Amino acid sequence: MKRNFMDSFTVRAPASSANLGPAFDCLGLALDLWNEVRITVGGKRLDIQISGEGEDTLARDESNLIHLAFKEVFVEAGKEPAKGILIESRNRIPLSSGLGSSSAAILCGMLAANHLLEKKIDKAALLQLGVKLEGHADNLAAALYGGLVLVSQEGEKFVPRPLEFYELQAVVVLPDIEVSTAEARKAIPKKVLLGDAVFNIAQSIALAEALRDGDVSQLARAMEDKLHQPHRLKLYPGADEALRDARMAGAAAALSGAGPSLIAFVEAGREKAIAEAMRGPFMERGIGTRQYLLKSTKRAAEIIPR
Numbered sequence: 001m002k003r004n005f006m007d008s009f010t011v012r013a014p015a016s017s018a019n020l021g022p023a024f025d026c027l028g029l030a031l032d033l034w035n036e037v038r039i040t041v042g043g044k045r046l047d048i049q050i051s052g053e054g055e056d057t058l059a060r061d062e063s064n065l066i067h068l069a070f071k072e073v074f075v076e077a078g079k080e081p082a083k084g085i086l087i088e089s090r091n092r093i094p095l096s097s098g099l100g101s102s103s104a105a106i107l108c109g110m111l112a113a114n115h116l117l118e119k120k121i122d123k124a125a126l127l128q129l130g131v132k133l134e135g136h137a138d139n140l141a142a143a144l145y146g147g148l149v150l151v152s153q154e155g156e157k158f159v160p161r162p163l164e165f166y167e168l169q170a171v172v173v174l175p176d177i178e179v180s181t182a183e184a185r186k187a188i189p190k191k192v193l194l195g196d197a198v199f200n201i202a203q204s205i206a207l208a209e210a211l212r213d214g215d216v217s218q219l220a221r222a223m224e225d226k227l228h229q230p231h232r233l234k235l236y237p238g239a240d241e242a243l244r245d246a247r248m249a250g251a252a253a254a255l256s257g258a259g260p261s262l263i264a265f266v267e268a269g270r271e272k273a274i275a276e277a278m279r280g281p282f283m284e285r286g287i288g289t290r291q292y293l294l295k296s297t298k299r300a301a302e303i304i305p306r
Helices: 065-077 101-118 125-134 138-145 181-186 196-211 216-222 227-237 239-248 271-284
Strands: 007-018 027-041 046-052 085-091 148-154 157-163 169-175 252-255 260-266 287-297 303-304
Touching: 007 065, 007 101, 027 101, 027 138, 027 196, 027 287, 046 125, 065 085, 065 101, 065 125, 065 271, 085 101, 085 216, 101 125, 101 138, 101 303, 125 138, 125 157, 148 196, 157 196, 169 239, 169 271, 181 227, 196 216, 196 303, 216 252, 216 260, 227 252, 239 252, 239 260, 239 271, 260 271, 271 287
Parallel strands: 046 085
Antiparallel strands: 007 027, 007 303, 027 085, 027 148, 148 157, 169 260, 169 287, 252 260
């Protein structure tokens, strides 16, 4: 590995929304909200600087997720990791929100390391590595490949399949409720009724069709599910009512990932009305919210040269 002293470059990765209702743990969509990490190689020690989301809470030592992912790629390649490195992370994706912040961090670290290798690791292998740190592949695949990605598992291997989709406007409302992804997973029963499983299979197919066509009314029906949302919504006071109000106002809405964010796909010009409808039930309970006006994006995580 021959790099110039104080070699610098930037890597960025998008937010993502997984599940989108019925496609539990197998479908992810990249969103136009980006974390950027500036990497400078050639110093004498590890130096991690963080601004934006998580600047007061994220680790600034070797346990930092970006650095762990960076090292993982070098280990996979059988190379010694660069030690004198400055990591400057500018975070726009809120933490523990259901918008793929950990996937974005992992991808920034992995792509940075891969950029420094003479023999690159391909995307499929990077996805497998990322799952070791993330635990699931849907957000990772969406951010790594861009757009809408279906992920199936064949043995121990995760297989990504990019799907056609219509770029839609999305309103995301993030209530001020803290529930870990682990807690959200525990809320889901380990056994489901056969009828519920069949319902979700049909819904997932309808979901992919609606996302391809960009039909919001069709998408609204397709985003209903019976496997995880009915159980997870109980963790977030006001969320069930917020989804109901969004749908009544004409949006296609669901939990984003494990929550607490809610994502609603809307027709142009309806963004403000939908956001207000979704915020209402939380405000009635004295729960603060943040809102984001985003678009789905075909752009994937990428290196930006100096």
